[in-house]
Amino acid sequence: MAGPALSDAMAVSLGDVTKVYDNGVAALGPFDLDVKRGEFVSLLGPSGCGKSTALRLIAGLTTPSSGVVAVSHHAKETRAGHDIGFVFQEPTLMPWASVQDNVRLPLKLAGMATTEADRRISEALAQVALSEFAAAYPRELSGGMKMRVSLARALVTRPDILLMDEPFAALDEITRFRLNNDLLELWRKLNMTVIFVTHSVFESVYLSQRVVVMSSRPGRVSAEFRIDTPEPRVEDFRMSASYAAYCREVSQALVPSYSGRTSA
Amino acid sequence: MSSSRDFVRFLLPVVVLAAGIALWELVVRVNDIQPYVLPGPSAVFQTLVADWPVLSESLGVTLLTTLEGFIAAAIGGVALALLFNQSKWLEYSLFPYAVILQVTPVIAIAPLLLIYLQQQTAVIVCAWIVAFFPVLSNTTLGLNSVDRNLAGLFSLYGASRLQTLRYLKLPAALPYILGGLRIAGGLSLIGAVVAEIAAGTAGAGSGLAFRIAESGYRLNIPRMFAALLLLSVAGIVIYGLLALISHLVLRRWHESALRKEN
Numbered sequence: 439m440a441g442p443a444l445s446d447a448m449a450v451s452l453g454d455v456t457k458v459y460d461n462g463v464a465a466l467g468p469f470d471l472d473v474k475r476g477e478f479v480s481l482l483g484p485s486g487c488g489k490s491t492a493l494r495l496i497a498g499l500t501t502p503s504s505g506v507v508a509v510s511h512h513a514k515e516t517r518a519g520h521d522i523g524f525v526f527q528e529p530t531l532m533p534w535a536s537v538q539d540n541v542r543l544p545l546k547l548a549g550m551a552t553t554e555a556d557r558r559i560s561e562a563l564a565q566v567a568l569s570e571f572a573a574a575y576p577r578e579l580s581g582g583m584k585m586r587v588s589l590a591r592a593l594v595t596r597p598d599i600l601l602m603d604e605p606f607a608a609l610d611e612i613t614r615f616r617l618n619n620d621l622l623e624l625w626r627k628l629n630m631t632v633i634f635v636t637h638s639v640f641e642s643v644y645l646s647q648r649v650v651v652m653s654s655r656p657g658r659v660s661a662e663f664r665i666d667t668p669e670p671r672v673e674d675f676r677m678s679a680s681y682a683a684y685c686r687e688v689s690q691a692l693v694p695s696y697s698g699r700t701s702a
Numbered sequence: 703m704s705s706s707r708d709f710v711r712f713l714l715p716v717v718v719l720a721a722g723i724a725l726w727e728l729v730v731r732v733n734d735i736q737p738y739v740l741p742g743p744s745a746v747f748q749t750l751v752a753d754w755p756v757l758s759e760s761l762g763v764t765l766l767t768t769l770e771g772f773i774a775a776a777i778g779g780v781a782l783a784l785l786f787n788q789s790k791w792l793e794y795s796l797f798p799y800a801v802i803l804q805v806t807p808v809i810a811i812a813p814l815l816l817i818y819l820q821q822q823t824a825v826i827v828c829a830w831i832v833a834f835f836p837v838l839s840n841t842t843l844g845l846n847s848v849d850r851n852l853a854g855l856f857s858l859y860g861a862s863r864l865q866t867l868r869y870l871k872l873p874a875a876l877p878y879i880l881g882g883l884r885i886a887g888g889l890s891l892i893g894a895v896v897a898e899i900a901a902g903t904a905g906a907g908s909g910l911a912f913r914i915a916e917s918g919y920r921l922n923i924p925r926m927f928a929a930l931l932l933l934s935v936a937g938i939v940i941y942g943l944l945a946l947i948s949h950l951v952l953r954r955w956h957e958s959a960l961r962k963e964n
Contacts, residue, residue, distance in 0.1 A: 494854075498858070499857065499858060524854075526854075530849065530855060532869075532874075533955045534873045534876070534954075543859070543869070544859045546869070547856070547859045547860065547861045576955075595859075
């Protein structure tokens, strides 16, 4: 699916996109989003605001009812390369396969030779600090570790664009903070575009260069914030006054998204 | 603590069995019941030993039939489920007939089969008819129980139908398939026995069920009991073997095979 041409600086562009599900629910739109190459963008909003739908549209897991979804497709050095990595809300691992076989999946589906695949797998596992658990089974791992495996599987194809759908929502705070830091480090190192869906104001401000606040039913962009704090961001940023100020600002913008909802 | 409880769990049924056998023997002796009415356990056991050449041969015949029916049911059930999974049209056209085959009592079908098929074939077909449905329905259930996100992941990475089947659907369905096979093992024995009984009245055959029918006509009640005992043991062994295989295959990852904590 070669979408409409994108300028070189762009990774993703959604123009006037709407999504109406078969049961008549208007989930999204009209929705516009432009993401630059190498940018870290968060989609922030209440549950059911269509932010996951936007992500699935970009991934090509679902098609828009109207509008244009354009995603940059790079020429790849190997045919096992894949433009997009996707990390789901749950780790979504195959319980019958070991950690390394779970990470191997995208390469196996692309028919990559075993030796090259093995090299990539150990590289990806090293990136998420799980090298010594290569032979473990998913059930033997903690929630945070399973999420790391899921991240390694997304990274193993060396994607240009990493899509993450509330990946750390089910984890405890300390684990989430650590994974946030690890993710930022990977993003800096691997030069990826990251689109990160979350309902946590604090997480979105900490991670992103840009926070896109969405309102629900149907999902639209209600506000946008640029978080100008320079990289590298580390734990100190969490404690800083500017972080608190950003969080306050973004939270206030999020309030209208929740108004008129019967359930909190 | 847990090992002593395991021991009790093992011991209690054995005690009940021993008590039952002792009571049976006692009732037979005290009332002086003749063996052609009700043989005591000792008489049954003596018959088992004395008639072993005949009975073991019959046991072999029945087990072979069961095995053939079981293999046919396993292959047929899984293959049909895979076909149904790939083509809804095929499923809609054929599934009702699979149900009809299942709900029609096999004992009523057996005499008919014996008219059109050679006896050996008819017996295997009977075993297959009873045993294939649990494999079919369990495999179908398993193939449809794939995690949606995993299916999304496979389509994101451009998996072909065959790859999705091989790397996702079949492994996900494996616990269900093994569950179906466990039921099918016992059922194929039942199917074989039913067909042998139906065939036995026509006079030809040598399986265990045929021995039971034949011994009934001859009022050789101890041998009936001995043959019944062998059938029962065969059923238990088949079930145990299949449960063991299922455990060995699933123990690394599936909930059903994991040791409980505490």
